[in-house]
Amino acid sequence: MHILKYPAREEWEKIVERPHLDVSQLNATVKGVLDDVRAHGDDAVKRYEEKFDHVSLQSLAVTDEEIQEALHEVSPQLLQSLRLAHSNIEKFHRSEVFHGEKVETCRGVVCWQKAVAIEKVGLYIPGGTAPLFSTVLMLATPAKIAGCKEIVLCTPPNKEGKVNPAILAAASIAGVSKIFKAGGVQAIGAMAYGTESVPKVYKVFGPGNQFVMAAKQQVSLHDVAIDMPAGPSEVCVIADETSYPVFVAADLLSQAEHGVDSQVFLITTSEEMLSKVKEEVERQLPQLPRHEIAAKTLENSQFVLVHDTQEAIDLSNSYAPEHLIIATKDYEDLAAKVVNAGSVFLGRYACESAGDYASGTNHTLPTHRYALAYNGVNLDSYVRKVTFQHLSEDGIRSIGNAVVCMAENEQLEAHANAMRLRLKSLK
Incomplete structure (x- = not known):
């Protein structure tokens, strides 16, 4: 550990720096895997599972039988702990539910917002040395509250092709729709592009190693939204x-x-x-x-x-x-x-x-x-705020001339004309 005593403020910027990694080779490797998954779907995912997770999979999907088996494998104490955590996470995130109000910005002009759930979300849950079953609750619980129709989860299996039972138990408690045996970059690619088995989602959530984070950032450029850079x-x-x-x-x-x-x-x-x-x-x-x-x-x-x-x-x-x-x-x-x-x-x-x-x-x-x-992730991470507005004849009278003036000064004549015609219709 580095011990620093009374550093001057001008030194702080250097002190708070995180380690910088050369990711040029990493990004090239990640791009190759993503391109392969985009082109070859399930076959590519299975190949990379064999290469990186050392498991040969006949199917990527986790079955209902595997979920039930996991619920019996997990200790009663852990199940009780998962349910307590889920209850508290649910309580807190329900407090974040958005209630939009209609606002009359001026006479005859009413505006409001409505929160609309993202229909399909993908959750990535690392397995590895520390399987993060707690992250299943953190990601799936607000997705369920928000009303996401499809909650897809990808997580790497072990060498026997089994997913950590605590991950499956948490997914069952939190209401995950579909679970797939896929880890790393190939999992991110599968959710971003869709394969024969894994549905394409609209937003990908979840932590991971530097390869997973690089994959999330790459797919976010053109194909899918992500929760945050990290x-x-x-x-x-x-x-x-x-x-x-x-x-x-x-x-x-x-x-x-x-x-x-x-x-x-x-x-x-x-x-x-x-x-x-x-x-x-x-x-x-x-x-x-x-x-x-x-x-x-x-x-x-x-x-x-x-x-x-x-x-x-x-x-x-x-x-x-x-x-x-x-x-x-x-x-x-x-x-x-x-x-x-x-x-x-x-x-x-x-x-x-x-x-x-x-x-x-x-x-x-x-x-x-x-x-x-x-x-951090919250309920708003799973919704979009859609704005609405309604203008009556009074609304046109209230803002019409200002709209025409502003549009003309931006030299957008078609914009000005759309409002000008409505103003004329009132006379």
Whole structure:
């Protein structure tokens, strides 16, 4: 970890930089796979499943029998946990339902919006070393609330051709329509272009490695919308002299175990707290099953000592973290000053893990400083706001001359004429 004490503000831009990767070769590889899937459909997907996931598949679709089998394989305790998490995620996202109001902007002109669900959405769920069944709930639950007619899920199978049972159980609980055994770039291509088995969707959601993220960005140029650009996962913790170093260290390590390209960022006003957290990280690290991954992550991580909490929140806003934990005594005051962050956790007990699984907020969030301009997945991610307007004769009288004037000055005579004819019809 890199320890920085009282860095000058002009140094912040360098401090908050994420690692830059040369993705030119990666993008070329991804494009080749996508082109193959577009041209050859299921056959290409199966070939890449054999190449990358080392499994020979007769069919990509997950059957109802496999889903029922998974529900019996998952422990009752995990099923209960999934249902609790789903209930909380559903409650929170139902609070985001849009209720449009009709607004009379001037006499005779009425405008309003209606939220219309995206009809077909695709969810990508990584399998790999940490199958993210929690992400199934995070993505499928708001899609269901929004009213998406078709919710398609792709996830890589194991070498026996089986999907992780917890992923299937979560999909069943959240109401996923169709599930397919496909991972990586080939899964993104299948949902973006459609194959004989996998339906083409209108928007693709979900996390993944650098190949998956590159694939999402490439297909978003011409073929399908995506939830957001993203990079490796990250957390920023703001701590002061009252913070509990055991919790702070645990929060940093919980993010560090995601992957070697993740990043953890500690900002503290207390030099003693910095030392205690560093010691606690070193104590807890060897106890973790994924300690080698976490140790590698810590090599790129920053521990920054600042003068006061105002400087701490300013640095955090510059960093624009995916997850921000404010573990200071004045967390309420600092929360009001948050400008750039994906999701914020307040106080000693609000660990990132709560939001990752069961508090109710969504854990699909902007990373890699994209929180400067993007928010995380929410109900609006699954709908489009369609605007409507109605003009009566009074409406034409209210705005007609202004419309004609503006159109004429933009030299768009046909626009002006469309309104001019209506004005004349009133005389």
